[in-house]
Amino acid sequence: MDSTKTTGTTGASPAAIQAHYDVGNEFYRLWLDETMTYSSALWRDENDTASLAEAQQRKLVWHLKHSGADRATSVLDIGCGWGAMLRAAVRTRADGAAPLARGVGLTLSEAQAALARSLTASDQTIPPESSLEFRLESWADHQPAKPYGAIISVGAFEHFTKPADDAPAKIAIYRAFFTKCRDMLAPGGRMSLQTIAYGDPEDAVPAGPLVEDIFPESELPRLPEIILAANGLFEIELYRNDRTDYGRTCEIWAANLKAQKARAIEMVGKEQTRRYERYLKFAAWGFFSHRLHLLRFRMKRR
Numbered sequence: 001m002d003s004t005k006t007t008g009t010t011g012a013s014p015a016a017i018q019a020h021y022d023v024g025n026e027f028y029r030l031w032l033d034e035t036m037t038y039s040s041a042l043w044r045d046e047n048d049t050a051s052l053a054e055a056q057q058r059k060l061v062w063h064l065k066h067s068g069a070d071r072a073t074s075v076l077d078i079g080c081g082w083g084a085m086l087r088a089a090v091r092t093r094a095d096g097a098a099p100l101a102r103g104v105g106l107t108l109s110e111a112q113a114a115l116a117r118s119l120t121a122s123d124q125t126i127p128p129e130s131s132l133e134f135r136l137e138s139w140a141d142h143q144p145a146k147p148y149g150a151i152i153s154v155g156a157f158e159h160f161t162k163p164a165d166d167a168p169a170k171i172a173i174y175r176a177f178f179t180k181c182r183d184m185l186a187p188g189g190r191m192s193l194q195t196i197a198y199g200d201p202e203d204a205v206p207a208g209p210l211v212e213d214i215f216p217e218s219e220l221p222r223l224p225e226i227i228l229a230a231n232g233l234f235e236i237e238l239y240r241n242d243r244t245d246y247g248r249t250c251e252i253w254a255a256n257l258k259a260q261k262a263r264a265i266e267m268v269g270k271e272q273t274r275r276y277e278r279y280l281k282f283a284a285w286g287f288f289s290h291r292l293h294l295l296r297f298r299m300k301r302r
């Protein structure tokens, strides 16, 4: 697949995505949990003592159940990262459900696609009847031969628009995304979506450090933009704001990175390490102070 291919109407280009995610798999391995999940975990409440890895596992299962991917025999994961969701989809089956026959993950990062394939190849729990494919491809370019039974997208929506897009432009792009997802889903199918969003307008975070520095060419959505964009295409059956889950996740990542700082500097240099430290600190503050929200949706195809 050609990684330089344009992404049509969408936000961050493959080059911008790779500037972030191709920093190196081993660098991310230093501070993410062992599932290599790079998005908010899910805790029951602030008294829940689950480890990051357990809370990440719970998040994966939440999306699998809410999208119906635990029953579907074909699943699309848009923004699949290192492939944890699809490997969990193979293992997490509802009572009486057939095995997952086909899982397709889309990413714009070559490093992620390569590691997702090798982690999957070495995963002994994946039976031969389950085929997992990781494609270097934007959602806008994906042309499945048949509709999927379920779609999941976690932590990718943040990359679909650019800082220069105004609200109508953002809504148009998000609508193109929801239209594409509706068309790629079998009738009655569901999509589970997770994204960071700006909080209330008066609490808005200036786009600066989070977006420009660490996520080039990316802009966050606001809740009303998502609702307007999905209107008539998907019924929003459930929505929750788990902002403190992401605050907690970022704090744990920051502590992990601090503990591995010398190794991180060896791998990616002082400046890059400092940028990630700054980003994780800033993001944790944003979530705990209401400026950033973490939205999770269950949506049913109309």
Ligand SMILES: C[S@@+](CC[C@H](N)C(=O)[O-])C[C@H]1O[C@@H](n2cnc3c(N)ncnc32)[C@H](O)[C@@H]1O
Binding pocket: 007, 010, 012, 017, 021, 036, 037, 038, 039, 078, 079, 080, 081, 082, 106, 107, 108, 109, 112, 137, 138, 139, 140, 153, 154, 155, 156, 159, 160
């Ligand atoms: C923060 S990572 C989340 C990865 C994974 N879902 C997780 O939770 O660990 C964002 C992912 O979105 C992907 N992505 C960004 N823009 C995309 C696009 N237009 N089409 C498909 N994937 C995209 C990135 O390549 C990356 O895999």
